[in-house]
């Protein structure tokens with residue numbers, strides 16, 4: 001059901017309309033409030049999953065902050081992103097332990113399996129690929145995280161199996177739990 | 187009062203004074219880089235560090251206030267080394283080309299390196315990537331030369347209330363520029379050039395049209411005329427070592443002739459025309475409001491400053507009906523040069539090339555606005571800044587000092603003192619009142635030496651009022667009316683004023699806005715560096731120029747009278763409507 005929703009252009013438009021309506025509500029609340037920019041950006045990112053340019057422009061106008069200032073703040077904090085994220089975020093640990101124990105090879109395998117570079121998202125919006133610095137599981141290196149799940153002692157050969165678990169209707173419980181609230185709102 | 191010592195010299199200053207200013211009082215020079223008068227000191231560059239007894243870290247003297255009993259040292263080994271390290275670091279990242287750089291003559295980074303005696307750089311860092319942005323008609327940005335001092339960010343946000351430039355990204359990759367490091371044309375920028383005026387290096391400067399002007403001069407088929415804005419004559423001398431506030435009108439005229447212009451004219455002439463058109467427009471609006479009782483946009487705002495026009499179009503589109511429809515004197519000049527003057531000469535508009543010398547980068551934007559083709563072709567072909575004219579004179583091998591004083595050519599070179607003061611904040615207002623009051627009452631403006639002193643000077647927003655009595659029969663509806671006027675310079679001041687007017691907190695009939703602090707004399711194209719002392723000196727020079735003329739009122743300019751008799755007919759008439767007035771368009775700021 002969710003997968004259908006994601007691929008249907010008409011539904012996407014309806015979703016977007018609702019998201020922008022939500023953003024406008026927030027902007028009305030925060031108009032004239034000091035120090036509103038960062039919290040508003042965080043809420044916008046929660047709504048859209050990333051910060052689309054049109055949302056940034058709307059925020060700039062509503063809060064009376066120049067577009068360059070808004071962009072500057074977005075670029076300063078690493079938790080803001082202006083690129084759409086896929087449904088699942090894969091992060092490969094490149095901390096020292098993971099790196100020396102094969103993290104690099106895992107990353108290379110993921111790049112070629114998904115045909116994306118670090119920071120990019122697959123065309124079907126399913127996966128985004130990123131790297132991380134130590135998830136605190138060095139004893140289990142190399143480690144990758146998919147959303148909030150930690151996968152330990154990963155070998156390149158296992159990757160297809162792991163990815164398949166997240167593809168299509170075969171989402172993990174974790175994933176279902178995560179997207180549930182969003183679906184209710186929709 | 188606070189007592190402290192600087193290098194063992196006792197000094198007493200008011201509380202809140204910074205160490206930097208306390209040091210100036212006792213003749214101790216502390217080098218600075220990011221610090222600029224009038225802007226919030228951010229202590230970002232750490233060039234101005236000093237040692238304070240009892241403090242572990244060196245302190246940035248531009249932002250550190252004095253304290254009782256403080257003992258400051260500005261010239262210890264540790265201080266010298268720290269300053270050198272900062273500047274060497276900047277130099278190691280700097281992607282420069284000193285021999286050909288626009289700033290080779292007045293670069294603050296070079297001067298600082300010389301002042302600190304730096305002969306070698308102990309770092310071999312990565313260079314800031316070179317990236318040139320020529321996306322707007324007014325400005326050129328060279329990212330590789332930016333030393334991230336953020337002066338431009340402060341001036342654009344605090345003084346101009348625009349915020350086109352901001353720190354983008356983080357860490358070593360931080361770049362100062364428009365949103366997402368895109369080109370300047372992708373954000374709302376009013377082209378004022380105040381960023382270029384404060385930039386210490388060659389990272390922001392004007393787009394140069396020097397070559398285009400040389401090409402025209404060398405083209406035998408072109409009749410090349412030049413107009414100079416009133417603010418140039420009080421600043422051009424600085425390019426040749428004269429102190430700020432030296433009037434060089436005569437030498438400037440002589441230099442322009444020697445550069446090869448076919449006629450040397452004056453934007454002052456069309457400043458006089460502007461006053462006649464604009465005061466007629468103001469009086470017409472007042473008549474509509476007071477006699478016809480029809481709704482009409484008041485207060486009327488002046489429209490000579492193209493940065494202000496862009497600002498209103500971007501940020502206050504609801505007041506566009508309040509802007510005077512008069513074109514700026516530069517554009518009126520272009521339109522008249524290619525029609526009235528072309529006819530006299532018996533040539534087509536296309537055969538005339540109009541070059542302007544302006545204190546302003548926004549004028550480069552203005553002349554390429556699509557509607558500025560009233561003559562059937564581009565009315566103004568190329569705009570040079572004061573700085574560019576200085577460079578041309580130098581390149582032509584003209585010994586400026588040795589030049590005689592010469593007079594401008596007739597007819598577009600004749601002007602009144604009212605036109606000169608267009609250069610100063612408050613000047614357009616004063617010039618307009620000189621004419622409007624006399625039109626209405628038949629008597630000269632009843633003020634000391636015709637000066638509207640309350641609207642002169644560097645206060646951000648200024649107000650004045652004139653009560654009309656014994657008006658001529660035509661204007662009897664104005665009897666007893668207190669005409670209230672206001673003047674703002676620097677767009678943040680203008681913004682506050684507009685907000686107050688829109689909120690109904692302030693009521694005026696007429697408001698003058700100039701984009702740059704101090705007015706055109708402080709424009710983004712003037713010789714660097716412009717601080718308040720320089721502004722005051724140039725302002726005083728302009729008032730001297732006005733007072734030195736017998737002709738002090740725009741409507742008395744004989745060449746202007748001839749222009750109306752021979753060509754235009756009436757102010758606000760059919761022809762002036764077509765040639766001298768314009769329209770505005772709302773623009774989206776995002």
Ligand code: SF4
Nearest residue numbers: 282283284287293388
């Ligand atoms: S900005 Fe200054 S240091 Fe840099 S290239 Fe230009 S003149 Fe040289």
Ligand code: SF4
Nearest residue numbers: 342375376378379381
């Ligand atoms: S030209 Fe004026 S508005 Fe544009 S970036 Fe520079 S200071 Fe800001």
Ligand code: SF4
Nearest residue numbers: 332333335336338385
């Ligand atoms: S562009 Fe100039 S003023 Fe702006 S941060 Fe860079 S060096 Fe400083």
